[in-house]
Amino acid sequence: MQTIMIIDDEPVVREGLEVLIDWHGLDCQIIATADNGAAGLQDILRLKPDIVLTDIKMPYLSGLEMAAEVKKTHPEIEFVLLSGYSEFSYAQEAIKIGTFSYLLKPVEELEIIETIEKLVMKIKQRKEVQVTVETYQTMDKRYLLKELIINQKMANSLEPLLKQAPFALIQLPTLETNVEGYRAYLSERGGQGEVLEFSHGSNGYLFLTQVTKPEIDLADDWFWENELEDGVVIISQIRNHTAKLYEDIQANEQKQFLFKERVLTSERLGIAKKGASKESLSAIQQRLLEELTAATHVEEEWHMASLSHYFQRKQYSETQTKVELSKFTLSLFQELEERLNDPLADEHKETILEDIMKSQSLVALLRLLKHEFSRLHQVYLTDVDNQNIVQKMIHYTSKNYGADLNLQFLATTFNYNSSYLGKKFTAEVGVSYSKYLDQIRIREAKNLLKKSNLMIYEVAEKVGYNNIDYFHKKFKTLTQVSPNEYRKKQNQEVCS
Structure with missing residues (x-):
C-alpha cells in the first residue's frame, strides 16, 4: 500500500x-x-x-x-x-x-x-525493479565473497568491504540457522561491522567485518544459547586479512572429533593444547592398570579425563586418535592377561577394536572404554575374591606398597575388624602385617638402589617411607648394611 x-x-x-x-x-x-x-x-x-x-x-x-x-x-x-x-x-x-x-x-x-x-x-x-537489482547485487556479493574466502580469488568489487578489517569467519552446519537472529543479537550488543552469509558444500558461512574479541565471545555465547542440534559451529581466529580464514576453519574442523563442544573457536583449541596435563600415555596406562588389578574402586572418570586431556593436547586427527587408543587398549589387555593368567577371547578384543573405529567422537569412544575397563575390573575382582582375605591383603600390598598403608587402612578397605585381620595375617604369613610391609618395601628399595640413579631420599619416598631416618633404620635392620653401602656393594659386583 x-x-x-x-x-x-x-x-x-x-x-x-x-x-x-x-x-x-x-x-x-x-x-x-x-x-x-x-x-x-x-x-x-x-x-x-x-x-x-x-x-x-x-x-x-x-x-x-x-x-x-x-x-x-x-x-x-x-x-x-x-x-x-x-x-x-x-x-x-x-x-x-x-x-x-x-x-x-x-x-x-x-x-x-x-x-x-x-x-x-x-x-x-x-520498487519491483529496485528489489530485483538489490537481490542480484546481494547474490553477486555473496558469490564474490565465497570466491574470495574459499578460492582466494581477489574481487575488485569487494574492495570497500575489505577495508573493514579485522575479519572472522563462522562455519555453521547449515544456513538454516537463524542468521537474522544472530545479526540482531550482535547489533543490539554494539557490533559495528557487517555479517554476510554464503554457502559452500553442505555448510553455511558467516563473514564478519570489523570484528573484535568481545564480538567473537558474543558469537560463542549466542550459538551456545541457541542449542544447535545438527552439528558444530566453528569460529576462526580474528585476522586482518582474509587469506587464512578458511584454512583456520578447515584445520579446526579436523578437531571436532576431540571435543564435545557445540562451538569451537581457535582460542579454545589453543587453550586446550597449552593447558592440559603433560602426563604421557604410558603413565596413564600404568596408573589405570594398577587400579584395575587392585581390590579397590577404579576411578574411571579420572582416567577417562586424563585420556581426553592427552588427546586434546596432542590434537591428533580422528584416525590417529583411534589408532593410538586401539594400541593403548590392546597393550592394556596384554598386561591384564599376564596378571590374570587367563587370556581374553580374541573375538571380544576384535569387537572392542571395531567399536573404537566406529565411534563418532572422543567422548563416545572414552565412554566405550570406561564401560570395558569397569567390566575388566569386575573380572579381576572376581578372580581375587576366590582367594582368602590374607591373599587379598598380600595382593593389595604388592600393588600399593608406596602408599600410606597400615593394618587399620586395610581393615577399612576390606570391611574387616583390624584386630581379627592382624591375628589372621600373622597366623598365615608368620609375621605381623607391619613387618611384612617393611619386607616388601625394603625389597623394592633394594631393586631401586641396584637399577636406578635415584637419590636415597627419593628411593625412600617411592617405597612408602617419608622419614629418611626411619628408612635408614629399617633398611639396616633387614639387610645389615645402610642404603649407601648396599648400593656401593652392588656397583662393585657389577664392575668386577
Whole structure:
C-alpha cells in the first residue's frame, strides 16, 4: 500500500480530498495532512510518503519550493501540484523539479483518481525493479565473497568491504540457522561491522567485518544459547586479512572429533593444547592398570579425563586418535592377561577394536572404554575374591606398597575388624602385617638402589617411607648394611 500526504492551506480542500476519494480502493493510505509548506516539509522528511498532493500557493513556503527542497534528498517522492492559477510558468517550474502532475483547481474527482492510479503503477514498477537489482547485487556479493574466502580469488568489487578489517569467519552446519537472529543479537550488543552469509558444500558461512574479541565471545555465547542440534559451529581466529580464514576453519574442523563442544573457536583449541596435563600415555596406562588389578574402586572418570586431556593436547586427527587408543587398549589387555593368567577371547578384543573405529567422537569412544575397563575390573575382582582375605591383603600390598598403608587402612578397605585381620595375617604369613610391609618395601628399595640413579631420599619416598631416618633404620635392620653401602656393594659386583 502506497502512503499519501495532503498539504493545503484551505481546510475544505484538505477534508474534501480525504473524504471524497476512495484511497483504500486505490491501494493507498493517507498518513498525514498539513496546512502550510513549512509544516508539510518537516512531515515529508520525517514520514517519507510515496505521494504528496500539495497546493502551490501557501503560507511560509510554496508547494513548488517545498517540492524542490524535498527532491534534493528524496527524488523518489512523487508530487501532484494543485493550483487555482493557470499560468504556464507554474507548469514549467513543476516539470523542471520533477513533479509527476500539475492539476488545476477545481480538480475533478475522476482526474485525481486517474492521476493517482498512474502514480501507484509507476511506484510499484520502480520498487519491483529496485528489489530485483538489490537481490542480484546481494547474490553477486555473496558469490564474490565465497570466491574470495574459499578460492582466494581477489574481487575488485569487494574492495570497500575489505577495508573493514579485522575479519572472522563462522562455519555453521547449515544456513538454516537463524542468521537474522544472530545479526540482531550482535547489533543490539554494539557490533559495528557487517555479517554476510554464503554457502559452500553442505555448510553455511558467516563473514564478519570489523570484528573484535568481545564480538567473537558474543558469537560463542549466542550459538551456545541457541542449542544447535545438527552439528558444530566453528569460529576462526580474528585476522586482518582474509587469506587464512578458511584454512583456520578447515584445520579446526579436523578437531571436532576431540571435543564435545557445540562451538569451537581457535582460542579454545589453543587453550586446550597449552593447558592440559603433560602426563604421557604410558603413565596413564600404568596408573589405570594398577587400579584395575587392585581390590579397590577404579576411578574411571579420572582416567577417562586424563585420556581426553592427552588427546586434546596432542590434537591428533580422528584416525590417529583411534589408532593410538586401539594400541593403548590392546597393550592394556596384554598386561591384564599376564596378571590374570587367563587370556581374553580374541573375538571380544576384535569387537572392542571395531567399536573404537566406529565411534563418532572422543567422548563416545572414552565412554566405550570406561564401560570395558569397569567390566575388566569386575573380572579381576572376581578372580581375587576366590582367594582368602590374607591373599587379598598380600595382593593389595604388592600393588600399593608406596602408599600410606597400615593394618587399620586395610581393615577399612576390606570391611574387616583390624584386630581379627592382624591375628589372621600373622597366623598365615608368620609375621605381623607391619613387618611384612617393611619386607616388601625394603625389597623394592633394594631393586631401586641396584637399577636406578635415584637419590636415597627419593628411593625412600617411592617405597612408602617419608622419614629418611626411619628408612635408614629399617633398611639396616633387614639387610645389615645402610642404603649407601648396599648400593656401593652392588656397583662393585657389577664392575668386577
